[in-house]
Amino acid sequence: MIRHAISDLNAWLSILAVVISSSSGDVLLSRAMKQIGDLGTLRAKRGLAFVVLLMLRNRYFLLGVGCMAVSFYSLLFGLSWNDVSLIGPAAASLTFVANAIAAKIFLHEHVDGRRWAAALLVAAGVVLMAF
Amino acid sequence: MNFRKYLVLAGVTVFAPVGDSLLAYGMKQVGNISLHDFGSLLLAISNPWVGLGIVFLLGFFASYMSALSWADLTYVLPASSLGYVLLALIARFALHERVSLMRWLGISLVSSGVGFVTAGPEITRRPPKRPTISDKPAAEHS
Numbered sequence: 394m395i396r397h398a399i400s401d402l403n404a405w406l407s408i409l410a411v412v413i414s415s416s417s418g419d420v421l422l423s424r425a426m427k428q429i430g431d432l433g434t435l436r437a438k439r440g441l442a443f444v445v446l447l448m449l450r451n452r453y454f455l456l457g458v459g460c461m462a463v464s465f466y467s468l469l470f471g472l473s474w475n476d477v478s479l480i481g482p483a484a485a486s487l488t489f490v491a492n493a494i495a496a497k498i499f500l501h502e503h504v505d506g507r508r509w510a511a512a513l514l515v516a517a518g519v520v521l522m523a524f
Numbered sequence: 525m526n527f528r529k530y531l532v533l534a535g536v537t538v539f540a541p542v543g544d545s546l547l548a549y550g551m552k553q554v555g556n557i558s559l560h561d562f563g564s565l566l567l568a569i570s571n572p573w574v575g576l577g578i579v580f581l582l583g584f585f586a587s588y589m590s591a592l593s594w595a596d597l598t599y600v601l602p603a604s605s606l607g608y609v610l611l612a613l614i615a616r617f618a619l620h621e622r623v624s625l626m627r628w629l630g631i632s633l634v635s636s637g638v639g640f641v642t643a644g645p646e647i648t649r650r651p652p653k654r655p656t657i658s659d660k661p662a663a664e665h666s
Binding site for chain 1: 528532547551552554556557565568585590596598602605626630634636637638640641644648649
């Protein structure tokens, strides 16, 4: 009984950690990539090594990768305590909604009705797919 | 949107669910990890399934970075969520698993979400500002 409660608590703590770190990472990486520009065009003009170097010198990229690493280990931690059918959909669906909010606030993206609908439909769909 | 961009979105779509599945399989072999035993969490990557999962997730990361360089975050994430549908279809038709009614309903909701977002523009248009590095001619940098 107690072990079951600890397992659930650890699973939901890891889901919370995944949602926060993953959304922060997505926003930071998106900002970094917008600063750098279209990677396909850039690679064609200057080569892959130049693109990799540009990314590694961008502080938003490095911070974003750091957040993604925290998210990755939080996910591993959660998977070791509970089923992927709980951790995966719960973390993914909450991350969709958190990302839409964060993108509007921090990236000033034009999140219109169409995009809100898409984020909510996908989030709801991901939850239903766990059943 | 052109063929290359659709290919990049396909990469994001396919690599992430396959990588996640491999990680889940590997972590079931590794077993429960306590918060007090953080070293075991770092050592988990020595499991071959976890290692292979990481390789797929690196492929996902490269595609994801490329997609974010020309599209909004709120476009890329829903547009690439077809991976969930892909996993369910593999489970039903390749692995012959039973897919419940709720799951089919979930698939239709995810597909609707993808349809909604891909019907719109992929990037928020803003007034012209300082050009990005990829906009400048190569000669300026050499």
